[in-house]
Structures are given as C-alpha cells and as structure tokens.
Amino acid sequence: MSYDPQNIFAKILRQEIPCKKILENQWALAFHDINPRAPIHALVIPKGAYVSSADFYARARDEEIAGFYRFVGEVVAHLELEAPGYRLLSNCGVNGGQEVPHFHVHIFGGRALGPMLANAG
Ligand code: 5GP
Numbered sequence: 001m002s003y004d005p006q007n008i009f010a011k012i013l014r015q016e017i018p019c020k021k022i023l024e025n026q027w028a029l030a031f032h033d034i035n036p037r038a039p040i041h042a043l044v045i046p047k048g049a050y051v052s053s054a055d056f057y058a059r060a061r062d063e064e065i066a067g068f069y070r071f072v073g074e075v076v077a078h079l080e081l082e083a084p085g086y087r088l089l090s091n092c093g094v095n096g097g098q099e100v101p102h103f104h105v106h107i108f109g110g111r112a113l114g115p116m117l118a119n120a121g
Helices: 008-013 053-059 062-078
Strands: 021-024 028-032 040-046 087-089 105-109
Touching (some): 021 062, 028 062, 062 105
Antiparallel strands (some): 040 105, 087 105
16 A cells, blocks of 8 residues: 555644644654544654554664654653553554554553453454
C-alpha cells in the first residue's frame, strides 16, 4: 500500500487541520485523539510518511525509530501515566482496524483499561 499524502494525519503534520498538541520533537508529534476511548487517549505519529508499523520498521532509519519510541516514552511521562499504568496500541491493516493510513501509536490511560481485547476468540 503506497502512502496517501491526503490522509488526515498528514494534514495535521502540515498544519492544514488543527490538533490538540501534547508534545513534538524532530521525529514525532503527539496529540489528543478527537474521539477519546479513555480519559487519556493520545496519538503519537512519526513525521515521516509511513503507512503502517511494518512500513516504519522497514524504511525508517534506526535513529528515526529510536527517536520515535523514546518520544513515546516522553509523552507517557508527560501525561504522568508511568505510575498508574497505561496501554500502547497500534492498529495495522484491515484486521487490525486501522482507519488512518499513517503509522501511529495510541496511548490510553486514566482508568483501569480492562481486558486486552473486547472479544475473545
Ligand atoms: P486507527 O483506527 O487508525 O488506529 O485510529 C485512528 C484514530 O484517529 C481514531 O482513534 C480517531 O478517533 C482518530 N482521528 C481521526 N481523525 C482525527 C482527527 O482529525 N484528529 C484527531 N485528533 N484524531 C483523529
């Protein structure tokens, strides 16, 4: 799947549409999800054009991957989620339920998050 530069997160990166920014560095941007599924629901996106996690791991430079995941840790700390705990999630492809074709990591927190998946089996 090729990268669609018109996807909503690409537009947020280009500041064509607004977001509620949490943190930003040279590698990534973190902002609040527009439709939060938990009291804290943040999205972290790399600044590079990657469709999915597999695309990111395959094409991003090592320093970009390290920079991205260190940034995820900084966002978790900034949101004060380390002590109470939190969940990271990345939906990939059709079965993963990915809606926006720009790689992203969800950070959920602010309450006990329950089972890992809604439905077993
Ligand atoms: P996915 O299903 O692709 O993992 O998740 C995409 C997420 O992006 C969803 O949780 C959705 O609520 C969020 N989202 C979609 N459009 C926008 C938007 O314009 N702004 C923000 N902040 N979040 C969005």
